[in-house]
Amino acid sequence: MAEIxxxxxxxxxxxPLVECRKALKKASAGDEVTILGTHPASKKExxxxxxxxxxxxxxxxxxDEEWKIKIRR
Numbered sequence: 367m368a369e370i371x372x373x374x375x376x377x378x379x380x381x382p383l384v385e386c387r388k389a390l391k392k393a394s395a396g397d398e399v400t401i402l403g404t405h406p407a408s409k410k411e412x413x414x415x416x417x418x419x420x421x422x423x424x425x426x427x428x429x430d431e432e433w434k435i436k437i438r439r
Contacts, residue, residue: 367396374403382408383415393439401435409433
């Protein structure tokens with residue numbers, strides 16, 4: 367199992383979602399992808415997109431203006 371971290375802090379829509387999708391395409395089954403960001407809409411859009419793809423959302427954390435979303439491929 368690999369852990370992949372994508373930092374999209376400071377980026378606005380649609381960059382975080384696009385980068386998330388790129389990372390998930392490269393990931394193998396069982397890999398964990400962590401997306402770091404600051405754009406509020408992306409914090410909602412990324413989990414919705416992942417659920418639609420049948421992926422597991424491990425967790426969503428938020429601290430101050432930053433968020434972290436962990437996804438299992």
